[in-house]
Amino acid sequence: MDQIDDLLAYNKSWAERAKTDDAQYFDRMADKQNPSILWIGCSDSRVPPSVITGAKPGVMFIHRNIANLAVHSDISFLAVLEYSVDVLKVDHIVVAGHYNCGGVKAACSHEPAPDMVDHWIQHIRDIKRMYQSELDAITNPKNRENRLVELNVIEQIRNIANTTTVRRSRKRGASLKLHGLVYDTATGELQRLIES
Numbered sequence: 001m002d003q004i005d006d007l008l009a010y011n012k013s014w015a016e017r018a019k020t021d022d023a024q025y026f027d028r029m030a031d032k033q034n035p036s037i038l039w040i041g042c043s044d045s046r047v048p049p050s051v052i053t054g055a056k057p058g059v060m061f062i063h064r065n066i067a068n069l070a071v072h073s074d075i076s077f078l079a080v081l082e083y084s085v086d087v088l089k090v091d092h093i094v095v096a097g098h099y100n101c102g103g104v105k106a107a108c109s110h111e112p113a114p115d116m117v118d119h120w121i122q123h124i125r126d127i128k129r130m131y132q133s134e135l136d137a138i139t140n141p142k143n144r145e146n147r148l149v150e151l152n153v154i155e156q157i158r159n160i161a162n163t164t165t166v167r168r169s170r171k172r173g174a175s176l177k178l179h180g181l182v183y184d185t186a187t188g189e190l191q192r193l194i195e196s
């Protein structure tokens with residue numbers, strides 16, 4: 001048995017359990033989805049959105065990338081955002097960052113990251129430059145890195161608020177709420193940073 005066999009074996013028992021608990025469960029799931037939350041998180045394996053929040057299947061539409069970025073030129077993110085807001089009509093958009101984020105660490109380092117990652121994290125280096133004086137005032141390197149994790153979340157919330165998708169939707173009167181959260185991989189706690 002390899003690791004994938006383990007996953008398949010777990011899945012089999014999970015599906016059986018779900019059917020036993022609720023005979024119509026998969027009939028409803030097969031029909032359509034109606035999530036109320038778009039979750040944008042980091043690809044980091046330690047931050048699985050449904051596990052840390054207990055959100056059941058069908059509740060969250062999820063987009064993940066390195067360091068939970070909402071980049072205006074990223075067609076994948078833009079398509080997810082547009083589909084969530086205009087078609088699924090979610091009520092909440094969450095950006096969840098996390099301490100000990102490899103992407104943020106790499107952006108703090110003077111060593112270059114692997115090519116593509118290095119391009120991607122330029123977005124975080126830009127944020128670092130925007131808040132240079134605030135960050136320079138933090139003497140402890142770990143605290144400085146943690147603050148950059150938080151500032152990154154705050155800036156992604158601003159990016160999302162500035163997209164045409166969100167602006168148009170709000171103009172139409174949709175009650176769309178944006179939430180910036182941060183997860184601590186050392187304690188398992190998720191906290192609010194910003195609402196918009």
Ligand code: CO
Nearest residue numbers: 042044101102
């Ligand atoms: Co990360």
